[in-house]
Amino acid sequence: xxxxxxxxxxxxxxxxxxxxxxxxxxxxxxxxxxxxxxxxxxxxxxxxxxxxxxxxxxxxxxxxxxxxxxxxxxxxxxxxxxxxxxxxxxxxxxxxxxxxxxxxxxxxxxxxxxxxxxxxxxxxxxxxxxxxxxxxxxxxxxxxxxxxxxxxxxxxxxxxxxxxxxxxxxxxxxxxxxxxxxxxxxxxxxxxxxxxxxxxxxxxxxxxxxxxxxxxxxxxxxxxxxx
Numbered sequence: 618x619x620x621x622x623x624x625x626x627x628x629x630x631x632x633x634x635x636x637x638x639x640x641x642x643x644x645x646x647x648x649x650x651x652x653x654x655x656x657x658x659x660x661x662x663x664x665x666x667x668x669x670x671x672x673x674x675x676x677x678x679x680x681x682x683x684x685x686x687x688x689x690x691x692x693x694x695x696x697x698x699x700x701x702x703x704x705x706x707x708x709x710x711x712x713x714x715x716x717x718x719x720x721x722x723x724x725x726x727x728x729x730x731x732x733x734x735x736x737x738x739x740x741x742x743x744x745x746x747x748x749x750x751x752x753x754x755x756x757x758x759x760x761x762x763x764x765x766x767x768x769x770x771x772x773x774x775x776x777x778x779x780x781x782x783x784x785x786x787x788x789x790x791x792x793x794x795x796x797x798x799x800x801x802x803x804x805x806x807x808x809x810x811x812x813x814x815x816x817x818x819x820x821x822x823x824x825x826x827x828x829x830x831x832x833x834x835x836x837x838x839x840x841x842x843x844x
Contacts (some may be wrong), residue, residue: 624752625720626716634706638702638703638704638705638706638830638832639830639831639832639833640827641700641702641703642699642700642703642827642829642830642831643700643827643831644696644699645696645697645699645700645703645823645827645830646696646823646824646827646828646831647696647698648692648693648695648696648699649692649696649697649820649823649824650824651688651689651692651694652689652691652695652696652768652820653689653693653820653824654689654746655686655688655689655692656672656675656685656686656689656690656693658682658685658689658699658805659675659676659680659682659683659685659689659690660672660675660686660691662682663675663680663681663682663683663686664680664681668802669804669805669809670733670734670804670807670809671730671734671789671804671807671809671812672812672816673725673729673730673734673749673753673811674730674732674733674734676690676726676729677729677730677732677734678729678731683729683843686726687727687729689726690722690723690725690726690764691692691723691727692725693722694719694720694722694723694726694822695719696823696827697716697718697719697722697760697823698715698719699827700714700826700830701713701715701716701719701825702775703830703831704767704777704830705751705772705773705774708770708772708773710766710814711763711766711767711770711773713758714760714762714763714766715759715760715763716760717756717759718755718756718757718760718763719756720751720778721752721755721756722752722753724748724752724756724757725749725752725756725842726748728743728745728748728749728752729745729749730743730746730747730749730750731743731745733804734746734747734749734781734798735804736750736752736804736844738800739803740804742829744767757792757815757816757819758792760819760823761785761788761792761819763816764781764784764785764788765781765785767780767781767826768781768782768784768785774833776829776833777826777829777830780822780825780826780829781822782825784818784819784821784822787818788815788818788819788822791811791814791815791818792815794811795811795812795815796809796813
């Protein structure tokens with residue numbers, strides 16, 4: 618009788634944790650969508666230079682849509698943190714990377730760059746520009762690494778793993794192209810388009826992964842290996 622009670626209590630605890638993770642995943646999907654819409658509105662309707670500039674230029678001081686941009690970035694940061702919580706509990710590295718990305722995404726939104734968001738080696742940057750640019754790069758890199766970890770982990774589940782594999786296949790070459798373009802060409806339409814493709818793909822992956830986790834039930838197994 619006592620063993621049955623303990624088993625029942627354990628099952629109830631697992632069910633509650635599963636519900637909490639699915640709720641976090643649902644909130645992550647909603648937050649990522651809301652954040653992406655807010656940032657898109659700021660970029661499209663703001664005073665930025667269109668495809669020839671950086672997305673972050675929508676948040677520079679004085680822009681009519683600066684607040685919209687910052688709120689959108691903070692919503693994306695919250696979505697990444699919730700996505701980290703929603704991943705299966707046997708995982709460690711991928712949630713840590715997503716949490717890291719959330720922190721640096723929030724820093725990127727809080728510390729705005731100056732007009733044009735200048736970055737070396739072709740432009741003279743301020744301290745705020747360097748902090749903003751560095752935080753943005755770390756945030757993006759952490760998300761991409763989280764995708765790679767999920768793509769190579771059986772514990773992530775077949776659906777989540779498939780999404781990660783597809784995303785990594787597309788985003789790795791794009792990230793490499795962005796890095797080379799920034800070093801060789803500098804600011805321009807090429808970097809602007811590539812940056813938007815990387816960020817758009819990251820958001821789509823986050824929404825799809827969060828939705829998949831929200832609709833699926835995690836069933837723990839004793840032999841699950843920890844990362």
